[in-house]
Amino acid sequence: MELSKVTMEIFSKLEQKWLYHCEGKKTRVLSIDGGRTTGIVTDFFNIVTGTGIGALFAAMLTADNGDGRPLYSAKDAVAFVGGKSAELYMDRRVGVFCRQQMFSDRSMDRVLKKALVRKDGKALTPRDTCKPLLVLCFDLNSSEPFVFSRADSSESPSYDFELWKVCRARSANPSMLKPFALTSVDEKTSCLAVHGGTV
Numbered sequence: 001m002e003l004s005k006v007t008m009e010i011f012s013k014l015e016q017k018w019l020y021h022c023e024g025k026k027t028r029v030l031s032i033d034g035g036r037t038t039g040i041v042t043d044f045f046n047i048v049t050g051t052g053i054g055a056l057f058a059a060m061l062t063a064d065n066g067d068g069r070p071l072y073s074a075k076d077a078v079a080f081v082g083g084k085s086a087e088l089y090m091d092r093r094v095g096v097f098c099r100q101q102m103f104s105d106r107s108m109d110r111v112l113k114k115a116l117v118r119k120d121g122k123a124l125t126p127r128d129t130c131k132p133l134l135v136l137c138f139d140l141n142s143s144e145p146f147v148f149s150r151a152d153s154s155e156s157p158s159y160d161f162e163l164w165k166v167c168r169a170r171s172a173n174p175s176m177l178k179p180f181a182l183t184s185v186d187e188k189t190s191c192l193a194v195h196g197g198t199v
Contacts, residue, residue, distance in 0.1 A: 046132065047132045047134060048131050048132070051195070051196070052171055053081065056171070057078075058133060058135065059124075059135070059163050062131045062150075063129055064129055080115060087110065087111045088111050112164035116162075116163040116167070117164075124163040125160045125161060126150045126166060131150075132149070133149065134147065135148040135167070137172070137193040137194065137195065138193065138194050138195070139191045139192060141190070146191050146193065148166045148169075157186040158184050158188040158189045159184060161183075161184055161185065162182075169193030170193075170195060179192050179193060
């Protein structure tokens with residue numbers, strides 16, 4: 001599949017925004033794989049991204065606690081996700097004879113909301129991250145990829161979404177969860193998201 005000129009220009013501009021602060025010739029990207037709760041977590045990268053449960057790890061490792069420090073250490077993030085695995089992926093049966101296995105979106109939503117809020121109760125957004133964060137999903141409304149990034153959310157509230165919803169959008173694998181509808185904090189931008197790797 002060939003990327004359109006507009007898509008290439010968008011990624012080029014985002015890349016320039018993310019890397020303006022980086023020193024040296026090499027850029028280290030942390031991309032955390034999905035695979036439910038078997039994803040591997042690493043520290044010390046310039047840009048953090050993830051797929052599936054990896055997007056949650058990426059968000060947890062970059063979420064700012066209000067003092068410019070990460071809300072979670074890698075160890076705490078792994079412990080939280082491991083401890084909430086049954087709630088994140090709570091089974092529910094659907095279909096005429098309840099043969100198709102899906103996961104409970106309500107249960108996952110509760111865990112994500114709890115994970116990505118500060119102690120003072122502030123719901124976090126990509127703007128509230130210590131490092132550049134990049135999360136990609138596919139928007140069924142526009143039939144195009146949709147990128148959530150700290151760069152965009154810092155520039156405009158129209159591209160700032162609650163961080164738990166960003167993670168939920170990235171987890172919306174159609175074989176396991178329904179597409180997830182989300183709206184920016186200023187309610188000007190909306191997306192009907194599915195897991196970016198499934199389209």
